[in-house]
Amino acid sequence: MSTQTALNTFVKETGGWVASQLEACTRCGLCAEACHFYQATGVPEYAPVWKVDLLRRTYQQRFTLSGKFKLALGIDKPVSDQDLLDWSKYVYEACTVCNKCSMVCPMGIDLGTLIHDVRAGMAAADLVPADLKAAVELQLKEGSPLGVTDDVFDDRLEWVGDDWEVDMPLDKKGAETLVVFSSIEIMKFPQNLAAIAEILNAAGENWTLSSKAREVVNFGYYEGSRENTVIFLRRILDHAVELGVKRVVVTECGHAYDALRWTAYNITDVPKDLEITHITHLLAEYVSSGRIKLKEGSLNGGTITFHDACKIQRKGGHIQEPRQVLKVLAPDSFKEMTPNKEEAICCGGGGGVIAIKEADPNRYAAFELKIEQLENVGAKTVVMACSNCRLQFTDCVQHFDLDVKVAGLAQLVADALIE
Amino acid sequence: MNWNAFLEFTRGQLFNVALLFFIGGMVYRLVRVILLGWKRDRVPPAGSKLGGVVKTYLKGFLIWPFVPWVKRTFSRNQVMYLAGGLFHLGLFATILLGTPHMLVWKSLLGFGWPTLPLPIVDWLAAVAIAAMITLLINRRVNPVLKLISGPAEFFNWLFVFLPMVTGYIMTHHLWFPYEVLFSLHMLSVDVLLIWIPMSRISHFIFYFFSRTIHGTEFGKRAVNP
Ligand code: HEM
Ligand code: SF4
Ligand code: SF4
Numbered sequence: 001m002s003t004q005t006a007l008n009t010f011v012k013e014t015g016g017w018v019a020s021q022l023e024a025c026t027r028c029g030l031c032a033e034a035c036h037f038y039q040a041t042g043v044p045e046y047a048p049v050w051k052v053d054l055l056r057r058t059y060q061q062r063f064t065l066s067g068k069f070k071l072a073l074g075i076d077k078p079v080s081d082q083d084l085l086d087w088s089k090y091v092y093e094a095c096t097v098c099n100k101c102s103m104v105c106p107m108g109i110d111l112g113t114l115i116h117d118v119r120a121g122m123a124a125a126d127l128v129p130a131d132l133k134a135a136v137e138l139q140l141k142e143g144s145p146l147g148v149t150d151d152v153f154d155d156r157l158e159w160v161g162d163d164w165e166v167d168m169p170l171d172k173k174g175a176e177t178l179v180v181f182s183s184i185e186i187m188k189f190p191q192n193l194a195a196i197a198e199i200l201n202a203a204g205e206n207w208t209l210s211s212k213a214r215e216v217v218n219f220g221y222y223e224g225s226r227e228n229t230v231i232f233l234r235r236i237l238d239h240a241v242e243l244g245v246k247r248v249v250v251t252e253c254g255h256a257y258d259a260l261r262w263t264a265y266n267i268t269d270v271p272k273d274l275e276i277t278h279i280t281h282l283l284a285e286y287v288s289s290g291r292i293k294l295k296e297g298s299l300n301g302g303t304i305t306f307h308d309a310c311k312i313q314r315k316g317g318h319i320q321e322p323r324q325v326l327k328v329l330a331p332d333s334f335k336e337m338t339p340n341k342e343e344a345i346c347c348g349g350g351g352g353v354i355a356i357k358e359a360d361p362n363r364y365a366a367f368e369l370k371i372e373q374l375e376n377v378g379a380k381t382v383v384m385a386c387s388n389c390r391l392q393f394t395d396c397v398q399h400f401d402l403d404v405k406v407a408g409l410a411q412l413v414a415d416a417l418i419e
Numbered sequence: 420m421n422w423n424a425f426l427e428f429t430r431g432q433l434f435n436v437a438l439l440f441f442i443g444g445m446v447y448r449l450v451r452v453i454l455l456g457w458k459r460d461r462v463p464p465a466g467s468k469l470g471g472v473v474k475t476y477l478k479g480f481l482i483w484p485f486v487p488w489v490k491r492t493f494s495r496n497q498v499m500y501l502a503g504g505l506f507h508l509g510l511f512a513t514i515l516l517g518t519p520h521m522l523v524w525k526s527l528l529g530f531g532w533p534t535l536p537l538p539i540v541d542w543l544a545a546v547a548i549a550a551m552i553t554l555l556i557n558r559r560v561n562p563v564l565k566l567i568s569g570p571a572e573f574f575n576w577l578f579v580f581l582p583m584v585t586g587y588i589m590t591h592h593l594w595f596p597y598e599v600l601f602s603l604h605m606l607s608v609d610v611l612l613i614w615i616p617m618s619r620i621s622h623f624i625f626y627f628f629s630r631t632i633h634g635t636e637f638g639k640r641a642v643n644p
Contacts, residue, residue: 016455020628023452026619027572028503029563033495044562053567063451075570106503107626108475108633108644262640265461284515296516317465342642 001237003081006125010058013117019063021114022056022109025049030234031111032190034104037209038095038364045086045093048101052114054079054087054121088127088130091118092220093359096312096351097255104345112315128223131356133271136228144215144237145305146183153214156186157193164194167201168184168209171243175208178234178245180216181277182253184387189252192387195414196251201281202417203291207249213239215341216250221259224354230268236260237270246360247275252408254311254350254386255317278312280385283413284321287328293418299330302380305337307393308344309386322385322409329416337373345369347384379403383412422598437612444616445624454464464639471638472631478644479630492496499561502553509547513540513586537590544587551644552578569620578614581607 014022032038032047041130044050046096057079070076085272097119099112128136135145140148148156161168166351169175179200200207221229240248250257261276270276275364286292303409305324313319319341339345348366370393374382382404384390393406514520516535523624525531534540555576558564585604590595637644 014455016452016457019452019630020454020625021632023448023621024625026622027564027567028499029561029567030496030499039425039495039562044566047567048569050563063455065564084514102633102636105629106479107622108479108628109629110632110636113636182571236565264463265463266458314642315640318641342637 002125003079003084006063006084006121007058007079008129009121009124010117011062011398012214013120014055014059014063015129018055018114018117021107021109022052023057024109025056025105026107028106029107031101031105033094034101036098036242036348036366036369037362040348040369041362042095043088043094043226048095048105048115049086051090051095052111054083055114055118058114063178072228080368082129083127084122087118088122088129089358091115091122092129092132092352094304094354094362096310096346096348098344098346098350099315099347100310103314114223119171120226121224123223123225123228128225129356129358131358132352135352135355136223136225136277139217139219139232141230143163144183144186145217145219146187148183148186148215150211153186153211154347155269156190157209158195160190160193164191164198166194166197168193168197169207170209171211173243174210175206175243177205177207177249178240179207179245179249179251180213180250180256182217182256182387183210183215184215184217184253184391185251188391189408192252192408192410195411198414198417199286199292200284201412202419203286205282207394208243208245209301210243210245212238212242216256216260218259219352219355220257221255221263222355229263233259233264233268235263235270237274237372240274241271247277249277249279251279251321252385252387252390252410254309254316254388255352257316278316278318278385279410280312280318280321283409284318284324287325287413292348292413294325294328294413294416296328296419298416299381299412300332301330303335303378304330304381305335305374305377305385306334306340306380307337307347307382307384307389308341309384309389310344310346310350312386313344314342318385322383325394325409325413326383329412335377335379337379345373346390347392349395350386350388352407354388354392354395363392364396364399365391367400368398371400371402374402379404381407383407383409385409422596422602426598426605428601429602429609430432432614434605435610437609441612441615444613445471445621448616449624452628458555460639462639464641465639466641468635470637471636471642471644472634475630475637475644494544498553498557501558504551506547506550506554506569509545510583511549512543513547513583516540517544541587541590544583544590547629548580548583548587551576551583555580574614575618578607578611579620582611 031049035048038046063069095115097112097116101111139145218232220232250260257278264270324367348363353363390408397404424582498606517540518534521531521534558568585607599613634644
């Protein structure tokens, strides 16, 4: 095992930005109460501060006098192979990188990003859980972690286009907007493809799909490997440039949005005049500018609530947009869960967790917090704008046998379109 | 033992040495972190970074810890929020707004400021001491705190606690002769000053880094920090 590789990666990731935050931690333990995995299981090792402990130890032993001193005296131990194996479980199977903890930390430490750095070390040392690793390999080889090869992609598009009678331009030169779906949508929620296409067409958008930039999901980003993250980002960016589009729209996928909108710029070259945005933003813009018309109040009836995805709302910034839309669709029956918006509780399936079989008990345990929230608000329908969340909700509704309808935002908008 | 001579030593030479060590140590820690290098953030912002920073400080200073904005967390960890908040409140009130301490600042800085009446400072100090005892107990029972605390965390507690109790007993003229208590108070302050640069109590400096980063990250994304 290459423990040293992991440590070298930790050291490489540790500039002033990371170090100053590691130094700021007072070891108060408050972040534990923010983490749904700790709340749900009570396992102390799931405390966010503990998840970044390897990074802290490496930093201190390498860079600080007190750390070197403690190491020499044997008060502190060097990071061992076993430590890495243990932490691999903590950071992949018990963390969705949702960054709720950073809202709660009294020092405001950006724990999510630091945990991502721990993952980077794990990826370098080849300690990514097998299921996640397999998905990465598949994406490297076939272009998609869910088996969406070129042929499958073409078949799915044709089928969706025919079945829902909707026009889906592919590789259209001169298009302004490139839309990139996630394979979860393509394979599990094909209706989402039709819905988004209908909306864009209704808004008169000059848009296209790409046969090369056809996968927005970034499993390299999940595993924390910068190298693979960049490979997958380039597949989108290069073909966006090739097509000459002005903007790239990420559809209902959170982690992909975080990678493309908020990370890509710092790890690869993103063309200056290329705009990157999320479909949620487009939906709200179309509705408020009148480019699409919706049947007002068409969803009034049973209580409908919105689940904030960590990467689209708290870390993505699109907090008001879905609410703007839902207030048109269900002015009377839209109700907020508590807590919500930037303080929302994560669904428990993001950050690659849902792809890891061993994480299932954690994932279901964390969802019980969500069930409690849903019950408190009396939700009949729960809406979201992230297909990864949607996968988790759909699976859990079945697992727990809940009487709640799970819906994607774009889908609801498409259903309410007035031609 | 000649307590008056010892007092002279702890207030004079030792204090000066400790103070210099404190300043030198903190500067070293700061420079060390800053020299690790800072990459420019090339992500185009969606909102105002500065706005995020301003908001997060206002929240941190004004609201925390009495009306924490994360209600669910508060309901699950009142002890930590309240005791932690009251401890820091009492600490800052005594070392900044207590008359004797202000006079020390004045001798160091050359200027002074209005202070709080003694009974108020005295109450706040008592609250801080009670809060510290609560924090210690909590640290020994909470499973997460047990996991993340080592000897260093205990020393942090002890070296802050000692100046507070000796100071408190001294102002109430209890049990021991005044010069004995005063010497012990000064000795514990000297120890604390030397300990801070070697420990996590340095968080009062790095707080400004992590808060600023927090505000920037959230402001950049147009999200409330
Ligand atoms: C800007 C100034 C400061 C800020 C923002 C700050 C913040 C915090 C926070 C958030 C905690 C953890 C939670 C808690 O226990 O309340 C903490 C713990 C602590 N702070 Fe501070 N602090 C500051 C200054 C100081 C100073 C000047 C001292 C001492 C000279 C100090 C001593 C301590 C100690 C001993 C603890 C640990 C308490 C325990 O055992 O749980 N702090 N601080
Ligand atoms: S990022 Fe989210 S899941 Fe990970 S430790 Fe923090 S609160 Fe828990
Ligand atoms: S809440 Fe922040 S300061 Fe407290 S232990 Fe967690 S990371 Fe450290």
